[in-house]
Amino acid sequence: MSCTSWAWLVLLFPLLGSIVIGLGFRALPAKTAGIIGTAAIGLAFACGVATLLCLLGEDPEARHHASSLWDYANAAGLDIKLGIFVDPLSVFMVLVVTGVSTLIHLYSFGYMQSDEGYRRFFSYLNFFVFSMLLLVLAGNFVLLIVGWAFVGFASYALISFWYRRGTATGAGMKAFVINVVGDIGLVLAAFLIFRELGSFDYETVFTKAPQVFSVNEWTITAICLLLLVGAFAKSAQLPLHTWLPDAMEGPTPVSALIHAATMVTAGVYLIARTHVLFDLAPTAADIAAFTGLATLLVAGTIALVMTDLKRAIAYSTMSQIGYMVVGVSIGAYSAGMFHLMTHAFFKALLFMVAGSIIAAMANRQNIDEMSGFGKAMRFTSAMLLIGGLALAAFPLTSGFFSKDEILAFAEARGGFYVIFTWLGYVGALLTAIYTFRLVFRILPGKACKEAQELIDTGHVVHAEPENPATGEVEDTDVGFPGSEHHIAEQSWPMKVAMGVLGFLALVGGLVQVPGVDDVIGKFLEPTFADSPLSHIHPTVGAEWEGLGIGGVISIVGIGIAYFLYVARPETPAMLIQRLRPAYTLFHNKWYFDELIDFLIVRPILGVGRFANRTFERLVVDGLVTGTAGTVRGAGGIVRLVQSGFVRSYALLLIAGFAGLALYFLIQSS
Amino acid sequence: MTSSLLWTPLLFGLIGLALPKRLTGWWATAGTAVTLGLAIALLAGFDSGAAGLQDTVDAEWIPGLGVDYSLGIDGLNVFLLLLTAVLWMAGTAFAAFREQERPHLFFLMLLLGETATLGAFLAQDLLLFVLFFDLMLVPFYFLFGVWGSDRPDGTTASAATLKMIVYTLIGSLLMLVAAIATAIIAADGGQISFSIAELSQHPIAEGSQRWIFWFFAAAFLVKMPAFLLHGWMPDAYRAAPLPALAIFSGVLAKVGAYGFLRVVLPLFPDATVEFQEVVLVIALASILYGSVMAFTQTNVRLIAGYSSVAQLGFITAGIFALSADGADGAVLQMVNHGLVVAPLFVIVAILAERSGTEDLREMGGMAMKAPVLAALFLIVTLATLAMPGSANFIGEFYILNGLFDSKIVFAIVAISGVAMSAYYALRLYQRTMHNRRPDGLESREIGLRDRIVLVPLVLCIVGLALYPQLILKRIDASVQQSVTAATGAPEPKSTVASTPPSNGGNTAISIAVPNFAGDTP
Amino acid sequence: MAIEWYVVLSSLIFAVGAMGILTRRSPIVILLCLELMLNAGNLALIAFSRMVGNQEGQVFALVVMVVAACEVVIGLGIIVAIFRRKLPLDVDELRELQG
Secondary structure: OOHHHHHHHHHHHHHHHHHHHHHOOOOOOHHHHHHHHHHHHHHHHHHHHHHHHHHHOOOHHHOOEEEEEEEEEEEOOEEEEEEEEEOHHHHHHHHHHHHHHHHHHHHHHHHOOOOOOHHHHHHHHHHHHHHHHHHHHEOEHHHHHHHHHHHHHHHHHHHOOOOOOHHHHHHHHHHHHHHHHHHHHHHHHHHHHHHHHOOOEHHHHHHHHHHHOOOOOHHHHHHHHHHHHHHHHHHOOOOOOOHHHHHHHOOHHHHHHHHHHOHHHHHHHHHHHOHHHHHHOHHHHHHHHHHHHHHHHHHHHHHHHOOEHHHHHHHHHHHHHHHHHHHHHHOOHHHHHHHHHHHHHHHHHHHHHHHHHHHHOOOOOEHHHOOOHHHHOHHHHHHHHHHHHHHOOOOOOHHHHHHHHHHHHHHHHOHHHHHHHHHHHHHHHHHHHHHHHHHHHHOOOOOOHHHHHHHHHOOOOOOOOEOOOOOOEOOHHHOOOOOOOOOHHHOHHHHHHHHHHHHHHHHHHHHHOOOOOOHHHHHHHHHHOOOOOOOOOOOHHHHHHHHHHHHHHHHHHHHHHHHHHHHOOOHHHHHHHHOHHHHHHHHOHHHHHHHHHHHHHHHHHHHHHHHHHHHHHHHHHHHHHHHHHHHHHHHHHHHHHOOOOHHHHHHHHHHHHHHHHHHHHHHHO | OHHHHHHHHHHHHHHHOOOOHHHHHHHHHHHHHHHHHHHHHHHHOOOOOOOOOEEEEEEEEEHHHOEEEEEEEOOOOHHHHHHHHHHHHHHHHHHHOOOOOOHHHHHHHHHHHHHHHHHHHHEOEHHHHHHHHHHHHHHHHHHHHHHOOOOOOOOOHHHHHHHHHHHHHHHHHHHHHHHHHHHHHHHOOOOOOOEHHHHHHOOOOHHHHHHHHHHHHHHHHHHOOOOOOOOHHHHHHHHOOHHHHHHHHHHHHHHHHHHHHHHHHHHOHHHHHHOHHHHHHHHHHHHHHHHHHHHHOOEHHHHHHHHHHHHHHHHHHHHOOOOHHHHHHHHHHHHHHHHHHHHHHHHHHHHHHHHOOOEHHHOOOOOOOOHHHHHHHHHHHHHHOOOEOEHHHHHHHHHHHHHHHHOHHHHHHHHHHHHHHHHHHHHHHHHHHOOOOOOOOOOOOOOHHHHHHHHHHHHHHHHHHHOOHHHHHHHHHHHHHHHHHHHOOOOOHHHOOOOOOOHHHHHHHHHHOHHHHHHOO | OOHHHHHHHHHHHHHHHHHHHHHOOOHHHHHHHHHHHHHHHHHHHHHHHHHHOOOHHHHHHHHHHHHHHHHHHHHHHHHHHHHHOOOOOOOOOOOOOOO
């Protein structure tokens, strides 16, 4: 079988899974639905591996294939095929997506077991993976947009999964609309590309672009900026990030799947995929890099003060994606993709841990209420520690190698790109502090009520289900939050999924140790070989130097967190007092929501109300009323004639005829 | 074949008068089914490569006036005929499943409406077109006025209908005048002919084209309805009985857009080019205004109604992009929008039955016990907001691409309507199916009878989403012919494209507009 | 005889009939006057027919006579119906058609 056949199979299985579960929701037992869903993604992963092996069996130069099923839309010169494009980059993404997704499905198999919408959940989840794979494998810009929007829709469906929750449906809507803004960016970019290059196909576009565009010409810059709108919306970069924290309304496995491992990295993938264009538009690439940098820092500061466990991790995700965006924008393509992979491991793990803890807390997410879980949930705690260490880039964990590779590249590129290195280190310090803030708040200390009950009786606390955001009592019709909670200690699928991810988060970085091996860089090389930046490689010495600095920063950060939250627990409150303005700014998430509300939502609603109340009545109806009035007035005049006197009718008739006769007489003479 | 397609519905309707009351609905549905069969047979025999008319019928009707009974099928109308047949069957079946007052008359009116609409799509004679265009109005006048519902605020169905009639009739009369004027001016003292093909051979002088263009445009824009001419829409939509409204909104609005392609572009090319931007501004205003209004409405029918205003704005914009891809997209979008808006109104009817209200604020949480309804509704919603992956997206993509090539600023403004459509469509779905369920609201699954109506329509949507090429392939040639009739020579694209510094840029442009390459005089 | 005399006579009869319709209020008299007007028309038709020399005018005159007969039948029928319903036989009082 050819490589593309395997890739088509990768797409087929999740789609089939989604359809089978979706159509058979009444007939299928819940367990079977879960097994089908998980197996479908597992099979997709297997086919992904087969594609990889197939590619590896080929000459590095020949490792790209396009294949199409049928003409999707081909008229008036626009030729859009239902086609895929298989090359090392897409296969790499396929493996990350399907691999992590399989584990997340496994986790959900246990975690969501008591939820009423179990089958619906798996159907959505499979559809999501299908969409993501479509996005990754698409062979032209139109299909990319299709996958892009499907992912947006799937995330909408999953975020508002508990659809009786007002906050959840609101968050879903927000995510969807912001994603549509991103779609529009992509669509416009596609139009421009088509206008200039006459094709939507990746291969044609990427070969033709360097011949047509000169560097930094305005069209190519515009194309890249429009692509960035799409990338930023999906990857939650400033200022289109506000949906991500709200999206935490969805079930926790959703957060792991969408908001950590796969969907939010689509923007990074997009920049890497269209690197040919970005190489031609260095200005746009720099804008992307600086946006990534700003996001990295802003999100880091917000994560410092968030008290909601999942939202804190969500901001951390934003921040980490900022690193990736910086990486792929400054030309550190394989480093960015490497960080994407390790991040998928440890962030999915952290969300799984969060899910387990939230279940133990009977669905409350405030870290102020948590403490002492170290003793109550040993496995979960161990995983939290591993995930935390990897996220904080503790030496020899996966995040340690991947994050540093980006920063080292920035330094090697020289010029003003050194800024990225130094501010990246600042971000790394923030990362270490906020990560271990969570760890130190949750694990040590006196066991809170829920943790104590777990220690004493081995049971998870049951409480009246409440919406943590608003405090209102949940509508349990839709199965929220399930009749019982599931924690990793008591559910083997969750345990297996977290165990595998924990292992990967620890050692996943070893595939790419400077001076030792370069698995991912070598594998992705054919994709990025045509980039003018591909020759830049930081020396091994410089990389180890960077790694040393990174390790020190990580340990210092953890130390600061220890000092703040364990050794001197009263300091944070004091610092908040001292730095009130900064705290308010961070706590209100830099007022981005308010800004968007003020600039976009309110004006549109205002116009709508004006149109509804005033315009419609005065102008539009005025036209009718005017017309109707004229007709009525004319009618009134005619009515006077209709007296009902037969003789006056006769007079009119005769007068009329006489008049006509007179007219003709005068005419004829 | 063409003639039998046209007259079958009316024949069934007349025979139905003789049947017992409870059978009329099913008899009428059978009539629409036969019509659908004929339409499918026509499509099957359709030669997709040809631009000209096929299956033509041409007989003298009023020779003294040069009016012929002349029908024909080409890429412009073949799918609109199919759409008409499909929607009429769905609407008739939906009505047949429910008790109707005075069923004989009701179904006769429905079937008369189908014949009139098919006639408007099929007519290749200007006066015949005008005739059928006006004939469409008659059955719907009665359907809305007699079977419509009065509103609590005192607006009666007949008042709402009267408003609609006043609007459309003014448009129609203007069009009648314009049609006669066209023929007379074109005859120039010789033998008068109303044949569209003949008239398009010799366009009339530019000065006359100007006012005649606007007379036609008025009729079509009212029908759609376009911004500022939509005053009849809110009242009529609130009063209309839902199965008739589903058909009305799904098909009749398209006749207006179709009229532009069939009549205005080929017959008044100079005026079309001259007023391109004016019409585009109207289209844009329709998109923005319709979207903003759909944003703020709370009546479910009006959300669907105003979203139609916006969608028809897209279609108009596509036509007046005056490029092959824009018009291709417009025709595709006409079919798509019909397929989407009809089930939307059917669903609205179902929702209103369950909640006893049409106010969005009093609905919610209905998905729980009705997963099938929720799933169908979701697919329709996503198609409405032109989600990429749906055929509606391809339609809008083509429209906007065409517009982007010719009038970039208009395209950028228009595209903001896409973002708004995402919000209002999803809002409609969310507020009815999701969120808390208000007390007293019933959440129950749709029955078999509604499924029989909805599922085939949704399957059409899904099928087209997978393979929009089905339509594009068949319409392309005719659409290009219609557009080049207006533009004649290729548009001077280089004025909008950035002046490319290198030779590469020039080749790119010549690739971008391959359709016009052969048309240079 | 010259055609003028016929036309003048016909016009006079027509004028008499028209004056009668305009001035009288009894429907019966109005009906009579209508007959006068129709016959004035007939006279003119026949006269012209003779002048031109073909029979077309006569054909028309015959048609008019038939129409006049029908008219009288219906008109008198209506008058009888009005009388039976005890309504006044006065066209000024019968004004249900007022718009």
